[in-house]
Amino acid sequence: MGSGxxxxxxxxxxxRRALEDMIDSRRRRVGESIAEAYRRIPETDDELRWAAESTRSMIAEEPW
Structure with a gap:
């Protein structure tokens, strides 16, 4: 360490870089796990319809 x-x-x-890498890796694993779960057990048509209706309702309630 002669540079002073x-x-x-x-x-x-x-x-910091090691922690960022560790966090990124964990986020990737969690995301992959969630995606795999949806591939194994996809949402039903009723669930998708409910989600779409709920989203439209929430947006309609916004005071813009």
Whole structure:
């Protein structure tokens, strides 16, 4: 470490990147798990219809 630069900023950057990678990996796994669940057990037509109707109703209630 002859450069005279403190190690703390470099270590902080390395830790931050490692944490970001860990979080990104977990998000990916969770997303893949959710998608796989929907592939195994897709939503029914009734569920999709309910979701669409609920969405339209919520949007219609907005005061824009």
């Amino acid at each position: 630069k403190p190690l703390k900023p470099v270590l902080a950057i390395a830790v």
